[in-house]
Ligand SMILES: [Zn+2]
């Protein structure tokens with residue numbers, strides 16, 4: 001197969017993917033118990049967990065996922081007007097170069113979030129990577 005244009009390759013892939021899916025489905029129908037055991041094992045395996053996390057990300061990236069994500073975000077904003085305001089002000093300040101992002105204060109990672117200890121001071125943030133940001137919130141929740 002792999003020749004011709006990108007479109008042709010994609011069509012080929014699609015065609016064989018449909019066929020593979022159909023074969024899999026037929027096998028599953030004929031071996032329901034076995035399939036269930038395999039499925040359960042797969043879902044609990046690290047690879048299965050990773051695949052599920054990935055498909056969730058893909059879903060979020062797709063149109064319906066984006067909409068759902070937007071809806072979630074709006075709901076969150078309605079519930080947290082003060083936090084929303086702080087984030088908006090901070091993002092604006094970053095865009096204008098008033099505030100600049102810094103590497104995670106704990107591990108030095110480059111991809112960071114601005115964490116507010118006090119939402120009434122939108123520009124006073126601690127820069128934390130996703131992991132350390134989540135940890136910080138956990139610590140705050142516990143008091
Ligand atoms: Zn970190």
Ligand SMILES: [Zn+2]
Pocket residue numbers: 114115116133137
């Ligand atoms: Zn935070």
